[in-house]
Amino acid sequence: MSLDNRPQYSGGCQCGAVRFRVEGALGEASVCHCRMCQKASGNFYLPLVSARQAKLTWTRGEPKRFRSSNHASRGFCAECGTPLTYEAPDGVALAIGAFDDPSGIAPVIQWGIEAKLPYVDEIPSLPGEDTMADVDAAAFLADLVSYQHPDHDTEEWPPEAKR
């Protein structure tokens, strides 16, 4: 929350070259299964939340945009590729996974179900493992040094060590 009690959110891309802040209430969170959202995000569906009623500020860098049709553009980080926005004439929606705390933004509706993949509803019932549980990858994970931006704003980025 900000000083005047408005909700506040932050987020950005994986490398941290693009960061954003949202002040005010977010709209309805959704996932979109349409084939354009699938291919734009390289994924099964694209989770988005509208920021049209809130104040969106790009606090570091700006997304690069691909005009995916004459009505809409999709923003992403030119340095690392993280999908960041879906921008239509009625406002900007942000990729939920790009928020520093996506767990607080649970989708409540689904769009574009004509392209919903036939196995998507079965996914929650698949077996699951922690990242560290993969014995084959233990050595790889033990000395892994992440270059991902942390899940909060930083004064300077990248840190000196990584430049």
Added chain:
Amino acid sequence: MSKAVTGGCQCGAVRYSVAELHDNAHLCHCRMCQKAVGNLFAALIGASKSKVSWTRGEPSVFRSSEHVERGFCEKCGTPLFYNYLSSERINLTIGSLDHPERVKPKGHDGIEGRMPWFSELATLQDYGETEAGDSAEWAAAIKRTSRQHPDHDTEEWPPAAHQTESKP
């Protein structure tokens, strides 16, 4: 039937062909995969690097740690792969395949990062098809002017009609 599959980014500047996919389709919920793809998880399937050909353009990469780079299209941003550098295997994003419906995932990785409400997603209210209901007109307008590459290889891209339109 050939095991070869094709895929690429949204705008079509980067296209690939894979002679044979591995049988390891999965979702990774770890926070690095989440943020790399701006999503709740990365959906990935492996292939031997020797079996992958970049048939149009080349992906850009971000070195997300010492051991891994992540590929994407510099023109439209579509996340394309997770590459564990010392492995002979690369993991491609399932959504970038031309036919993701043919690749059914088998399991979840990185569940320490899984969203607490992940298992509820399948039960969410369904707002119907893109081209039906209140948004039909909007969807039709998008379809007429879509610059998304079709889900198959093309001789030339973008089509001449796209090239003449002004950039945003």
